[in-house]
Every structure is written in C-alpha cells, then in structure tokens.
Amino acid sequence: MTRFVGKMFPKQSPLKLLYEHAIVTHNAAQFIIPALNSYFDNQSIDQMCTQVDILEDKADELKVMIRESYSKLKFVYFDRVDILTILHEEDAVIDAVDDFLKSLTLNKLEKPLTKDLKDLLFELAQNSFDSVHMMTMAVEDLLTLVESSFSPSIASEEDKLTAKVETDESRTDRVSLQLGKKIYSMKNSMHPVDLYFLEKLAGLLTRIADHAENVAERIRMITHT
Amino acid sequence: MLIFLAIVTGFAMAFAIGANDVANSMATAVGAKAITPKQAVIIASILEFLGAVLFGSHVTLTIVKGIVKPQVITQPEILIAGGFAALISSSIWILAATIWGMPVSTTHSIVGGMAGFGIAASGWDAVNWKVMISIVSSWILSPLAGGLLAYSVFKLISFLILRRPSPAKAVKKVGPILIWITFFIIVYLFGVKTLKIGQTNSIWSATIIATTAAIGGYFTLRKYYRIRTKDYELVESIFKRLQIMTSCYVSFSHGANDVANAVGPLAVIYWVIRTGVISPKVEVPIWVLALGGFGISVGVLLLGYRVMKTIGRDITQLNNTRGFCIDFSTASTVLISSVLGLPVSTTHIVVGSVVGVGVARGVEVVNVGVLKNIILSWLATVPLAAGLSALLFKFLVKVI
Numbered sequence: 001m002t003r004f005v006g007k008m009f010p011k012q013s014p015l016k017l018l019y020e021h022a023i024v025t026h027n028a029a030q031f032i033i034p035a036l037n038s039y040f041d042n043q044s045i046d047q048m049c050t051q052v053d054i055l056e057d058k059a060d061e062l063k064v065m066i067r068e069s070y071s072k073l074k075f076v077y078f079d080r081v082d083i084l085t086i087l088h089e090e091d092a093v094i095d096a097v098d099d100f101l102k103s104l105t106l107n108k109l110e111k112p113l114t115k116d117l118k119d120l121l122f123e124l125a126q127n128s129f130d131s132v133h134m135m136t137m138a139v140e141d142l143l144t145l146v147e148s149s150f151s152p153s154i155a156s157e158e159d160k161l162t163a164k165v166e167t168d169e170s171r172t173d174r175v176s177l178q179l180g181k182k183i184y185s186m187k188n189s190m191h192p193v194d195l196y197f198l199e200k201l202a203g204l205l206t207r208i209a210d211h212a213e214n215v216a217e218r219i220r221m222i223t224h225t
Numbered sequence: 226m227l228i229f230l231a232i233v234t235g236f237a238m239a240f241a242i243g244a245n246d247v248a249n250s251m252a253t254a255v256g257a258k259a260i261t262p263k264q265a266v267i268i269a270s271i272l273e274f275l276g277a278v279l280f281g282s283h284v285t286l287t288i289v290k291g292i293v294k295p296q297v298i299t300q301p302e303i304l305i306a307g308g309f310a311a312l313i314s315s316s317i318w319i320l321a322a323t324i325w326g327m328p329v330s331t332t333h334s335i336v337g338g339m340a341g342f343g344i345a346a347s348g349w350d351a352v353n354w355k356v357m358i359s360i361v362s363s364w365i366l367s368p369l370a371g372g373l374l375a376y377s378v379f380k381l382i383s384f385l386i387l388r389r390p391s392p393a394k395a396v397k398k399v400g401p402i403l404i405w406i407t408f409f410i411i412v413y414l415f416g417v418k419t420l421k422i423g424q425t426n427s428i429w430s431a432t433i434i435a436t437t438a439a440i441g442g443y444f445t446l447r448k449y450y451r452i453r454t455k456d457y458e459l460v461e462s463i464f465k466r467l468q469i470m471t472s473c474y475v476s477f478s479h480g481a482n483d484v485a486n487a488v489g490p491l492a493v494i495y496w497v498i499r500t501g502v503i504s505p506k507v508e509v510p511i512w513v514l515a516l517g518g519f520g521i522s523v524g525v526l527l528l529g530y531r532v533m534k535t536i537g538r539d540i541t542q543l544n545n546t547r548g549f550c551i552d553f554s555t556a557s558t559v560l561i562s563s564v565l566g567l568p569v570s571t572t573h574i575v576v577g578s579v580v581g582v583g584v585a586r587g588v589e590v591v592n593v594g595v596l597k598n599i600i601l602s603w604l605a606t607v608p609l610a611a612g613l614s615a616l617l618f619k620f621l622v623k624v625i
Contacts, residue, residue: 008579009256009543010589075583147457147544149383150586153390 022139029132131212165216172209235491243524254472257548262533270522276480277518291356293343306621308490311338314614330570337610345615368577375554375581393456404442408435464545471552488517
C-alpha cells in the first residue's frame with residue numbers, strides 16, 4: 001500500500017526536470033562568447049566543444065526522463081504537448097550552440113575581420129546568449145507559477161519576461177540582418193568560403209535566439225490557458 | 226489455548242496493519258519533508274496506539290455486529306471458528322498483497338473475511354446485506370468525499386493565499402483562521418468521541434483551544450513575516466507546521482478506525498470463549514484495544530521505518546501546502562466516518578485526496594494503472610478474503 005501511495009507521484013517532477021534541462025542549455029550557451037574570443041585569438045576551442053558535448057548528453061538524458069515521466073502522468077499542470085514542445089525547442093537551442101562551436105573549428109579566416117564586422121558578430125553572439133538567459137528565467141518562473149497555483153500576478157510577471165525574450169529576439173534579427181548585409185557587401189574582398197562561413201555563423205547565432213524565443217512564446221501561451 | 230491463539234492472530238493482523246498501512250497516514254508529511262522518517266515512525270507508533278485505545282471501540286463494534294447476524298449463528302464454536310477464519314484469511318491476503326505491492330484495504334479484507342465465514346456457516350442469510358451495502362457505498366463515497374474536500378481545501382488556500390499578490394501578507398492574515406479551523410476540528414472530535422463530554426462542552430472546549438492556538442499563531446506569523454526571505458518559503462513553513470499537526474491527526478484517527486480490523490474478530494472470539502454464549506452485543510475490553518494498538522505500533526516501529534524512508538525518497542515533488550490539503554482531507558474524512566461508525570479505508574481516502582488536489586492542479590499525479598489498481602483491489606479484496614475465509618472456516622469448524 002505504501003508503494004501505492006509513492007507511485008501516485010512522479011519520482012521527479014517533470015517541470016523541475018524541464019528547468020534542469022534549461023539550466024544545462026544555459027550552461028552550454030555560456031561558451032558562445034568565450035569560444036568566439038578564442039577563435040579570434042587563434043586558440044583551440046576543442047575543450048569547449050567537449051564540454052558542450054557532455055552537456056548535450058546530459059540534456060538528452062533529461063529529455064528521456066521528461067518524456068517517460070509525462071507518458072505516465074494522469075493529472076498534469078500543463079498540456080503534455082506544450083511541455084514537450086518547450087523541451088524540443090530547448091533541445092534545439094543546445095543543438096545550435098553545439099553546431100556553432102563545432103563550426104568554429106571548421107575554418108580559419110584568411111584575412112582578419114574588420115572591427116565593425118567583428119563588433120556586429122560579437123553583438124549578435126551576446127544577444128543570442130541573452131535570449132537563452134531570459135528563456136531559462138522564464139522556465140524557472142513556471143515553477144513559481146505552479147507553486148502560486150497559477151496566480152494572475154505571477155502570470156503577469158511571466159508575461160513581462162517572455163515579452164523581454166521576444167524583444168531580444170527581434171533585436172537579434174536586426175543585428176543579424178545588419179551583419180548579413182555587411183558580410184555580403186564584402187563579396188569582392190573576402191574569400192567566398194570565408195563569406196559563406198561567416199554567414200553560417202550568423203545564421204547559427206540567430207537560430208539560437210529563434211529557438212529561445214519559441215520557448216518563451218509557448219510559455220506565454222500556456223500561462224494564459 | 227484458544228484465547229492465546231486468538232491473541233496471537235489478532236496481534237499478527239495488527240502488526241501487518243502497522244507495517245503496511247500506517248505509512249499512508251504519514252506518507253505525505255514524510256514526502257513533503259515536514260518530518261523525517263524517524264520522527265514519523267515514533268509519532269505514528271505513539272498516536273496509533275492512543276487512537277486505537279481511546280477512540281477505537283465504536284468502529285470495532287460496527288464490524289463485529291454489523292456484518293454477520295449473531296442470531297443466525299447459534300453455536301459458539303461456529304462463531305469462534307469464524308472469527309479465526311476471518312482474521313487468518315485477512316492476514317494472509319494482506320501479506321500476499323503486500324508482497325505483490327497491491328493496494329488492498331485492511332478494512333475491506335476483514336469485512337470480506339467476516340462475510341465469508343458467515344456465508345459458509347449459515348448461507349447468504351447470515352450476512353446483514355443492508356449493513357454490507359452501506360459499507361460498500363462508504364467505500365465509494367469516502368474517496369469521493371476525501372477528493373472533494375481536498376479539492377475544496379486546495380482551491381480555498383489557492384484563492385486566499387497562493388494566488389494573492391503577496392502570499393506572505395495573505396498567510397499572515399489567513400493563517401490564524403486556518404490554525405483555528407484545524408484545532409477546532411481536532412479538539413471538537415476529540416471531545417465528542419474520545420472524552421465523550423457532549424456536543425456543547427466539545428464545542429466550547431474546541432473554541433477556547435482553537436482561539437488560543439490562533440492567537441499564538443498570529444504572533445508567530447508576525448514574527449516570521451518580519452524575518453522572511455521569500456514569500457512562498459514563509460507560506461510553506463506555516464503549512465509545514467500545520468501539516469505535522471494534521472499528520473498526527475491522520476495517525477490518531479487511523480489508529481482509531483483500523484484497530485477494529487485486527488481486534489474486532491478477536492473481541493468476538495474472546496467473548497464467546499469467556500461467556501460461552503453468543504450475544505448480539507459484544508463488548509470490546511480495553512486490553513483488546515490496547516493489544517491492537519500495541520500490535521500496530523510494533524509493526525510501525527519494526528517495519529514502518531523502511532517503508533517511510535522509501536516514501537521520503539520517492540515523493541520529491543510534494544510540498545507542504547499540497548501535503549496539508551491531502552492530510553487534512555484524509556483525517557477529516559476518516560474521523561467523520563469513524564463518528565458515523567463506518568469502517569472506511571484510509572488507503573482509498575488518501576487516494577481520493579491526492580486525486581482531488583491533482584484535479585485542482587495542485588500536484589502532478591502518476592497514472593501507471595494506479596487508478597485501475599484501485600478498482601481491481603476494490604473488487605478483488607472482499608470476494609477473495611471472503612472465499613479464503615469460507616474455506617478456512619470449513620476446515621476450522623471441524624478442528625475446534
């Protein structure tokens with residue numbers, strides 16, 4: 001009978017696992033700027049890539065645990081599809097971070113970048129990281145929302161946070177567009193492979209922010225149901 | 226010799242209840258980390274004993290008198306064999322179910338056991354079907370009542386405290402009222418059922434004690450409010466204290482309610498052996514209740530600790546507000562049923578309360594066929610215990 005009482009509750013709260021997954025994603029995203037710095041300083045980023053790989057494995061384990069847990073739950077705080085969508089998007093963030101770091105190991109630029117181009121690239125990287133940071137906070141606030149029994153005031157706080165992620169993302173889009181234009185404006189002075197390489201880096205950074213924003217959007221949706 | 230055997234069998238049944246069933250009363254408190262498994266074991270063993278001795282006689286008599294019609298069974302030997310058959314079959318079924326991890330109710334088992342021997346002895350007429358139907362309906366109604374109460378209590382706490390812009394400020398205001406209600410119910414029922422001081426005296430005593438506790442709570446809350454770090458931490462700390470109280474309340478009421486399962490048949494056997502007659506009214510001696518309470522306490526002390534440790538480790542997502550709602554609803558439903566003389570199952574009320582808070586979006590609850598298991602155990606326990614008891618009776622009646 002006691003096992004029976006114990007079995008009525010999930011061993012680990014799927015929501016807390018989701019937050020853990022967000023923290024792992026955040027930890028991986030923390031490597032974006034240091035990796036970019038190391039790249040331009042001609043230092044190896046292999047170690048960082050290994051660490052992100054480890055974090056990705058941990059994120060995968062958490063993903064499996066969340067999916068398993070949700071398949072057994074009868075009464076849940078949020079719709080299973082919503083939570084699994086958030087998980088999928090969080091996972092896409094860490095995948096994009098991994099791709100970004102690995103891409104940095106693929107090519108060395110023939111010529112040093114101009115200061116304004118480099119600044120834009122760093123600005124884009126910072127914006128992407130900021131989006132991931134805000135995304136993690138939004139997921140953390142879901143726990144408070146549940147604890148408060150879906151208090152309207154907490155939901156409104158959550159709204160502000162998700163709105164901030166969306167603002168960050170639109171700023172990222174602007175910087176990304178600027179960077180794209182700048183890269184293509186150098187088509188006559190830059191090696192085509194380098195041009196393609198930089199465009200790919202910009203695309204990956206934008207993708208990170210996009211997925212972080214998708215998490216925020218979904219959170220906003222579920223806090224209003 | 227027969228009395229000695231009856232004592233041993235009754236003690237074994239009480240031990241099984243203590244080892245397996247008692248954790249239900251403390252599970253949510255241990256799971257929510259309001260108390261440690263060690264504290265839970267000590268508290269439960271003391272309160273189960275007190276609940277059984279001070280509060281247990283009423284339900285014991287309902288089971289003994291209600292299920293089997295004494296006038297149908299004319300020979301004392303038949304009633305003795307029947308009492309043994311009911312006790313042994315229930316103990317075997319509970320033990321087997323525990324090994325398989327099946328959620329069976331000790332109450333259901335003993336009711337089935339009593340009905341089984343009655344049918345084997347004198348046919349279907351031996352069972353008081355009116356009483357049986359009222360008991361069966363209480364099995365359905367009690368989890369529903371527990372669930373509804375838990376749902377309402379959680380919604381009320383959500384509305385009054387958790388969803389407020391400042392939950393700490395809200396708990397400072399509402400906390401004393403909650404303390405008052407909790408103390409009032411406990412003291413009132415204690416007065417009516419245990420001390421038997423009557424309705425008016427119980428209400429007055431409950432009002433005075435609850436008001437004192439609420440005033441004390443008000444000043445404590447003010448102090449905690451000033452030194453709080455986070456709003457929800459303050460709320461949880463208040464409910465942690467209330468949950469400890471309600472857990473004790475569950476434990477006490479569990480002892481009162483479930484001791485009947487072990488000592489009911491024992492009381493019948495003892496009475497018949499001592500007097501040699503079958504009486505429609507069977508008095509339950511205090512030592513029989515004490516023996517039941519002692520058996521439960523020993524069961525808790527020897528095997529309950531391991532079980533509670535497992536629960537403390539397994540239930541990680543339960544917090545004190547949700548735990549309080551489950552405990553409070555379970556305790557209230559069990560105690561009210563005890564006042565009405567209905568032998569309800571604590572297991573099913575706990576389940577009803579957990580589901581009630583789950584429906585109110587208070588906790589996430591695992592499905593894993595758990596609800597299916599409830600229905601299965603619901604349906605299987607009574608016929609299986611009855612069948613086993615009938616077979617045992619046929620054998621014992623030849624031996625005795």
